[in-house]
Amino acid sequence: MNKNETAFRNFLENKMNEDEKKIFLEKLESSKEMKIEFEKINKIYDLVQKSKTVTLNSDYTLTIIPRFRERLVNDNKASFISKYKYAFAAIFILFTTYLVTTQLLNNREPNLQKIYSELSDNEVSYFVTDLGIDLENEVDDLVTEKIDSIYNEKLNENFSASLSENKNKIITDDMNLTELDNYLSDNDIDQLYTELLEKKIL
């Protein structure tokens, strides 16, 4: 901290007695450096003191309270909204979710009670009895066909696999030739014998 600051301040603010003032001024005259520094400080002090005396124009000061009151009302409104905005948002989300969910569920499952209420007794009877039996039969036939198809498919697969595994065995084993006949047509047998003769196996 500048050692002269307090002395400068006391002198400028008139806080020195006559003896202190005299000593200060003598010091100031004897030191050029101190004098230059004091002049600079004095300039700042003067600017500060001048700007301290400035008073505000009444045209402006008269608007301060009305504008504050207006702002207070607006801030209270904004504060109410900001306080409850999360509650509003949560309610809105819940309500929207409820609406969307119920809508989706209604679309997925037809309202049977509504359909029944729109049908006459005869129509209801037709749907429940006749159409019900037909549908049951229809479903039975479809299921049987499907089971047969799967069964045949599996049977063919097993046969093919068995044929593939035993192919060499069938060809080389005389005992199995008769068995092979059961699976081959006459043409296939002729072709097989021809090939075997050509390759001089037989």
Place this chain on the structure above:
Amino acid sequence: MQDANNDVELIKSFLQGDESAFNRLVKQYQEKIYWHARRMTGNHLDADEILQEVLIVLYNKLKTFKFNSSLYTWIYTITNTRSINFLKRKKLRTFLSLGDIKNQANESENIIADLETKQKLEKIEKALQKLPVKQREVFIMRNYDDLSYEEIAKITGKSIGGLKANHFHALNKLKEMITDE
């Protein structure tokens, strides 16, 4: 002392529902709030904005005032904190180029009539704005509001040694700036 008693009476009346008591408090302190904010920010528009913010805070928090310190010290502390926060926000807005960065120097014309005073005010304001906020803060409190280092330490929560150092640097910079012009 009479002012302090008057403040207490006005606060009590306001807390009992007398809105005009608050208006009287505002009239008493509005210039002090404005000028501290003005010296900290260096322009009228920002000072006016801080003044309005401080009044809102006072209105809402006056019921929490404990009468441990004077009302002036309490208001002064709020104004100083608001001014520093405002400057931080403004700096951030300027950095992000979100704020209105127009020159606001001419805005002071309407509130100060005397040309010579206005020029002097602008000169010191300009110099003050070149100081870092910490140095500006202590310079204003010490030279404009004539607060002691002990009082400034109470308001800002900083050490007296740190405040003296900041004031010393502020004074040296101002000496250079003002004599160079």
